[in-house]
Amino acid sequence: MKKRLLPFLLSVAALLVAWGCDKKAQPAPEPGAASITPPAPENIALTGAGATFPYPLYSKWMSQYHALHPTVQINYQSIGSGGGIRQIMARTVDFGASDSPMTADEIQKAPAKLHHIPTTLGAVAVTYNLVGLTSPLKIAPDVLADIYLGKIAKWNDKRIQKENAGAKLPASDISVVYRSDGSGTTAVFTDYLVKVSAEFKEKVGQGKSVKWPTGLGAKGNEGVTGQVKTTPSTIGYVELAYAAQNKLPVAQLKNKSGQFIEPSIAAVSAAAAGVELPESLAASITDAEGEKAYPISSFTYLLVYADLHDQKKGPALAEFLWWAVHDGQKECEALNYAPLPAPVVAKVEVRLKELKVGDKAALAGL
Amino acid sequence: MDTLHSRLGPLRRSGRHGGDALFKGLTAAFAVLIIALLADMAFEMARTSRLSLAHFGWQFIRSTNWDPVRDQFGALPFIYGTVVSSLLALVLAVPISLGASIWLSEFAPGWLKTPIAFLIELLAAVPSVVYGLWGIFVLCPLLRNVVEPLLGKMFGSLPLFQGARQGFGMLAGGIILAIMITPTITSVSREVMKAVPNVLREGSFALGATRAEVVRMAVLPFARSGLVGAVILGLGRALGETMAITMVIGNRSEISASLFSPSYTMASVIANEFTEATGDLYLAALAEIGLLLFAVTVALNIVARLLVWRVARSPV
Numbered sequence: 001m002k003k004r005l006l007p008f009l010l011s012v013a014a015l016l017v018a019w020g021c022d023k024k025a026q027p028a029p030e031p032g033a034a035s036i037t038p039p040a041p042e043n044i045a046l047t048g049a050g051a052t053f054p055y056p057l058y059s060k061w062m063s064q065y066h067a068l069h070p071t072v073q074i075n076y077q078s079i080g081s082g083g084g085i086r087q088i089m090a091r092t093v094d095f096g097a098s099d100s101p102m103t104a105d106e107i108q109k110a111p112a113k114l115h116h117i118p119t120t121l122g123a124v125a126v127t128y129n130l131v132g133l134t135s136p137l138k139i140a141p142d143v144l145a146d147i148y149l150g151k152i153a154k155w156n157d158k159r160i161q162k163e164n165a166g167a168k169l170p171a172s173d174i175s176v177v178y179r180s181d182g183s184g185t186t187a188v189f190t191d192y193l194v195k196v197s198a199e200f201k202e203k204v205g206q207g208k209s210v211k212w213p214t215g216l217g218a219k220g221n222e223g224v225t226g227q228v229k230t231t232p233s234t235i236g237y238v239e240l241a242y243a244a245q246n247k248l249p250v251a252q253l254k255n256k257s258g259q260f261i262e263p264s265i266a267a268v269s270a271a272a273a274g275v276e277l278p279e280s281l282a283a284s285i286t287d288a289e290g291e292k293a294y295p296i297s298s299f300t301y302l303l304v305y306a307d308l309h310d311q312k313k314g315p316a317l318a319e320f321l322w323w324a325v326h327d328g329q330k331e332c333e334a335l336n337y338a339p340l341p342a343p344v345v346a347k348v349e350v351r352l353k354e355l356k357v358g359d360k361a362a363l364a365g366l
Numbered sequence: 367m368d369t370l371h372s373r374l375g376p377l378r379r380s381g382r383h384g385g386d387a388l389f390k391g392l393t394a395a396f397a398v399l400i401i402a403l404l405a406d407m408a409f410e411m412a413r414t415s416r417l418s419l420a421h422f423g424w425q426f427i428r429s430t431n432w433d434p435v436r437d438q439f440g441a442l443p444f445i446y447g448t449v450v451s452s453l454l455a456l457v458l459a460v461p462i463s464l465g466a467s468i469w470l471s472e473f474a475p476g477w478l479k480t481p482i483a484f485l486i487e488l489l490a491a492v493p494s495v496v497y498g499l500w501g502i503f504v505l506c507p508l509l510r511n512v513v514e515p516l517l518g519k520m521f522g523s524l525p526l527f528q529g530a531r532q533g534f535g536m537l538a539g540g541i542i543l544a545i546m547i548t549p550t551i552t553s554v555s556r557e558v559m560k561a562v563p564n565v566l567r568e569g570s571f572a573l574g575a576t577r578a579e580v581v582r583m584a585v586l587p588f589a590r591s592g593l594v595g596a597v598i599l600g601l602g603r604a605l606g607e608t609m610a611i612t613m614v615i616g617n618r619s620e621i622s623a624s625l626f627s628p629s630y631t632m633a634s635v636i637a638n639e640f641t642e643a644t645g646d647l648y649l650a651a652l653a654e655i656g657l658l659l660f661a662v663t664v665a666l667n668i669v670a671r672l673l674v675w676r677v678a679r680s681p682v
Contacts (some may be wrong), residue, residue: 080641106644107471174531180634182434182642206436216534217617218626219638226502226613231510231533350471 022265042123044316049077050097053184053239054300055123057335058097061328065320072316081184082208087296088114088303094313096303099184100191100208100280106255113306114350115291116282117300117321120329121338122274123240124189124262126251126296129228130155130170137251138163139262141287141295145254147174147235148215149204155233163254170233177227177236180217182208188298189237192286237296240268241336267294268338277347297338307356314357315364321353324364377404411657417651432619439651441658443619447536447629448662451611452604454540454546454625460597462544463551470552470558472581483556490549496656498613501542506533506614509541510639514626532616537625539615547600553601558592559585571660591674598670607664608633630660 048058055078062074080086081098088096089110095269101116105193126144139147143159146152152159179186187208194292204210218224221242227246228236240263243250252260261267274290277283287295302321308314325348329339340348355362412419418426422439424427429440466486470479510533517527574585586593609633616628617638632655643649 062599085644173530180612182639182640183644202594207435208640208644209434211433211435211619212432215618216532217630217638218534219612219617223502223613226499226508227534230503250595321445 001365002200013179030144040103042066042312045069046072046094046317046320047076047300048072048074048084048097049079049093049097050303050325051099051300052078054097054337055100056122056241057120057331057337060331060335061324064328064331065323068323069319071359072320072321073145082182082245085303086279088305094304094310094317097301098303099298099300101301102303104216114303115306115355116280116301117303117304117325117348117351118277118281118340118344119324120186120340121268121285121297121299121331123263123268123294123298123338124185124192124237124239124245124296125240125248126235126253127225127248128230128235128241128251129249131232132170135164135167136249136262137167139191143202144259145193148176148178148193148212148214149197149200152214156284163260172233175231175234176212176215177218177224177231177234178181178212178215179220179224180236181219182273183220184208184300185237185239185300186210187220187294188194188263188286195287208321229310244336246297247249253295253323255291256294257291257293260289261292262296263294263296265333265336267292267339268297269277269341271295271297272299272344273341277344281347281351308362309357311357314355314356314362318352318362319356322349325349369450385675388596406668409655411653411660413543415650415654415657417647420652421634422651426651427658429622430619432643434643435650437645437647439630441651441655444635444655444657445662446621447539447615448605448631448633451536451539451543451615451629451631454536455543455604456597456601459541459542459551460546461598462554462637463548463596463600464593466548466552467555467559468581468585472577472585482483483553486549486552490553493608494534495527495612496548496580497546498610501538501610501614501649505541506538509533509538513537518626525623526625529622529626531626532628534616535624535626535629536615536622536629538614539611539629540612540625542614543604546607546610547603549608550603551596551600554596556587557592558589558596564590570618593663594674595672598667598674599650601666601670602663605659605666608632608637612637630664632656 002020009270038245055076058076058078061078066073071187073226075098084093084096084098085102085106087093087108091111096114099122102110102114106288107114126137126139130137139160140163143163145160152321153173154171155174156171161167161169187206190200190204190206190210193204194206203213205300209354215226217238221238224238225242228234238248240250242248243263252262255261270290271293273294274288275283275285280299282301283299284298285299287299302324304317304321308317325340325345329345353361353363418439422429427441427445429438430442431438431440432443433439440649470483474482496554514527514531514533514537516578518531518601521527556676562585566588570580570584611631612634615630615634617630617634618628619630619635620627622629636652636659640652643652
């Protein structure tokens, strides 16, 4: 055994050495290649991390922006809003992304002033599985809250039937499905429920993960959809974009004006238009005013420092943000996101012009 | 051994120790690296969970209340869910795996052994998210429509089989885990039984034993400790499994006697909530769950090791 061992080890070592040389040898051709093409201006790499919900839109934006500005390479990792907030606070990324605004506690702990830049809008759709129901289900806010509190347990409950006159509702138990993974979707959904039900606010509260009084938890939009699709008499909530892509049945919700509104891109933009944005640009737009407003809508934000700090990256990031809230908005609808309404864009413009690199405006080039 | 020793003798005397020492050092370094990794992980988890350890103390493993909104964290339902779902998986998987491996090593015709063993090992390579999706779309509807009503009708008087039949729940979780650990237990047991010396089988046949008696009296006793090892490997996989069981267990932090009720496991709650957990106490509580999972795994492994040790020492 020993006789064979040494040659074996030697050959392993030789392989390792060869591999190491190979790796070192690889970058060698690059200088030669670069000398053929004209000397390129310096490349700028921006990195960001955060929310998963706007990821399809952001990745489209970033590849388009790279095509327009080949020197700017933007990298985005959809690790979740919580991770996005943590990473921007630790300054390990150039920008963060979150579906829900930072809490007062987080803002206070941040090493420097952070701005919320609204980039697009999304909504949470209520989906269901009711055999034999032909018209879309109509739900009033207090009824939705009581279903998720477990107080309304049967589909043929008087309070559900009141809004759905003429529809044939089964006498079966309502089986409630919620998102088990911490998510912006749950945060927006519970943000709406605490606004419309004092009891929900007191018993459950608002958050990315909450203690649901009833129902089953499913992981991700796909998990909720799977559970709703395969189980009769279920109700669940998913992102609007996901519901639209999968052609799920969605309920019409009664908004503040008493109208039953189906979730749609126009109805989400209408909700945003009905809310006056505060100085921070971070606002909840659930249960918004407006005849056509869909009540469970929300902004999603990019988080950037007021002082972008880096002489090269700072202006590049500010220019990308400017592009995103203007030209970038054209990409929204195709991916089932709602574009920002004009008054919001106007406010974001003001904020972007305020971004600084040291004591100079980051957008000086525009 | 003797011949090997005599062959190595001259080498050893000639003083070529360099390669040997290098090899010894290298392997020792790898072994230390593994232990260091494990120690570092335990240390990191303990460090991250400091806040929660200090804040909740023993209450953490006694409380059943998990409410992130109010910063109240109790891990008992997750511990219960992990232990019960893994044991349920063992109850379902061990007889099937042992049966399959006995057939494969003792009864199957030679030309069938390899393809079947290959297929079983293929099962172990299926990604767990695929098992999870199969669970959502096939297993859970089947449980809700057929299996659970049947169990309710036959054993409805037992608290194990009462309550709403929703498909998703402890039973679905246990079955998914059982399916996932069956290939592991089967292929390890088959290898262990293959290693039983043929002399034993031939001797028993010579004494007039039937095939079943050979298995019972010669093969199984000889393979005992290896078989327990196979079961431990399966248990380890069941305890740590995350994705598939998260998709079917229902994710409710409650303790219920019924197998039809939704439950929650330690690995699942970490996977579900870690990415979006922002509060310091919340993160610490999730890290403490990780630490607990570590402790539960170590405890169950120690119990299993003791079992092997006792089995191995008892007379055949």
